[in-house]
Amino acid sequence: MTTPQLTKNQSLVFDVLEKAEGPLSAYTILDKLRDHGFRAPLQVYRALEKLLEYGVVHRLESINSFVACAHPGDDCHSHGIVAFAICESCGQVMEFHDHEVDHRLMGWVRGQKFKPAKTTIEIRGLCEACAA
């Protein structure tokens, strides 16, 4: 997926996520963009929808939040599942990609005749700094 030119709202939302230290909820993004004219959640959700489609933002299902992709420019996501490690204390997110994990999971679903569409792997815990 090649990323097209972002629209005004998409750029605003993306910039907020890029500058953030960790994942943000849609409503937190909305609050940060009130000064730029944002008034309603849909302005955020619509931008996020596109950014997710382009692969430049990820949704973290387990914490209902969104984060800018940590591999900018890279299209590693197009050939594999991404796993996230999410620090429950500071919010830091690490992205990880492992072909072997893909292979095992996809091997299993194929055995079950299951047609996978989207896979989520999220590990919540404590990062090195927060665990100390």
Added chain:
Amino acid sequence: MTTPQLTKNQSLVFDVLEKAEGPLSAYTILDKLRDHGFRAPLQVYRALEKLLEYGVVHRLESINSFVACAHPGDDCHSHGIVAFAICESCGQVMEFHDHEVDHRLMGWVRGQKFKPAKTTIEIRGLCEACAA
């Protein structure tokens, strides 16, 4: 984790989930239990909290729903991560456990000095019947 005797509300919620064909949202469970005296979401969420703790119910983060464990009595969950395949058409859920996936993911987080607490693996797609 050995499962203690369930309380009245816990039993009611668990029974609803066991009899269901697929995952249910907390509010769907609430509706199904109105005849049994349930009036408020908290009655459901409090029961679910315990059932999750006992490991007899799983939460599917990607669809905000809950499902009875498919491995009753088994304590396979105590020594490994469980992956779920969720059919987006009929709601059927399959549970899967793979040591190699665990090993790769846990090896990676250890390398990052990350302390994992809870891991989610959810594969959404279409089951054999629905994909046909």
Added chain:
DNA sequence: CAATTGATGTAATAACATAACATCTGCAAT
């Protein structure tokens, strides 16, 4: 220009989850 498409604005509502506080019930310590 008219028609189409994609983006945006706004209000209202739906869906999911928790806070705060009162009450009740079973059980153990005195």
Added chain:
DNA sequence: ATTGCAGATGTTATGTTATTACATCAATTG
């Protein structure tokens, strides 16, 4: 038996996340 405690429950209100519905606007194109 009475008291005190812990866990479970009931109830109301509120907080948080996400979508529906409808109107408007801008760029493209035939």
